[in-house]
Amino acid sequence: MNRNRRNFLRTLGLSAITTQLPLSAQRNPSPTTILKPPRLKVGDTVGLISPAGYIDRKDIEDIKKDLAKLGLKVKLGAHVYNRYGYLAGSDANRAADVNAMFADSSVQAILPMRGGWGCNRILPLLDYSLIRTHPKIIIGLSDITSLLIGIYANSGLVTFHGPTGQSTWNPFTVDYVKRVLFNGEVFTLQNLKTSDNRTITPVQTITSGKARGKLVGGNLSVLSAMVGSPYLPSWKETILFVEEIGEEVYRVDRLLTQLKLAGILEQITGFVFGQCTDCDRLTRQNSQKDGEESLTLAQVLRDHIQPLGIPAWNGSMIGHIKDKFTLPVGVEVEIDASKGTIQLLESAVT
Helix, strand or coil: CCCCHHHHHHHHHHHHCCCCCCHHHCCCCCCCCCECCCCCCCCCEEEEECCCECCCHHHHHHHHHHHHHCCCEEEECCCCCCCECCECCCHHHHHHHHHHHHHCCCCCEEEECCCCCCHHHHHHHCCHHHHHHCCCEEEECHHHHHHHHHHHHHHCECEEECCCCCCCCCHHHHHHHHHHHHCCCCCEEECCECCCCCECCCCEEEECCEEEEEEEEEEHHHHHHCCCCCCCCCCCCEEEEEEEECCCHHHHHHHHHHHHHCCCHHHCCEEEEEEEECHHHHHHHHHHHHCCCCCCHHHHHHHHHHHHCCCEEECCCCCCCCCCCCEEECCEEEEECCCCEEEECCCCCC
16 A cells, blocks of 8 residues: 555545446355365466556566566456556456456466555446356455455455565565465464564564454455445454554554444454554654654554453564565464464365
């Protein structure tokens, strides 16, 4: 999600989501069965799309090289280079690329190039029946949260929170992509540690304990903007994970309050906060400039999450960071809030 996303949301508001739902893309009732996509294999083709912000041609060349190292081929969406203001083309064209990639039998996975803003606008235009009958991997983060959650909620397809095409495909990130999407491993995700077993990215326990549930989440701002829409899943007995970038602490407070007032937090069985990239820096900077005191992120999380009495922690390697996990949305997991671990209890792919 780029640095202008906050301005987009503030100026566009709910009036941006005005596209009517066509008959060809009727939304399914909440699926009762979860559907897993086939795993990736060397030689498979990845469809590159731009469902949110626009991209440069260099971005495509860079991700082609990264995917080639994994033995993967690339197919470009028909409108991947389009531009309409800050969006990568019209709502209809961006949605058409999503639907076309799911329908295309030569494509085994779909990789959005970047976030930014715009995916909420195309949720009514997606063909969820088509998606359910042509299950395949779709992965991303930031504004792509809309697609991951909307598709999971309305087709039952397991989706994946991980790198976009513009992300840093470094060894750590690629390793988790391989383990989850290629190998279908059932394993425990834990923050990087040094040779003397110290956690490089600190874990801060909010409430200790273990909990099980379906893993669901994504970017906090995007998730909050979806509240009240028909594109969110049932939150009963889920493990909610969220991350954020470039938001001052008071804004994170406001976003969590939205989830609380919507009745979401009271339904979940566990909570994981990933990284809040640049949040503390912006908060300190503006507090010093305005001469106002701020709550810390830890205080805000404690205020909202501790009263729930559920296992919870802060600091997981999720979000707008170079070293990031790939998390399957919709699979059963167990979290340990004392250790800061997420244990996959089932493979996310077939």
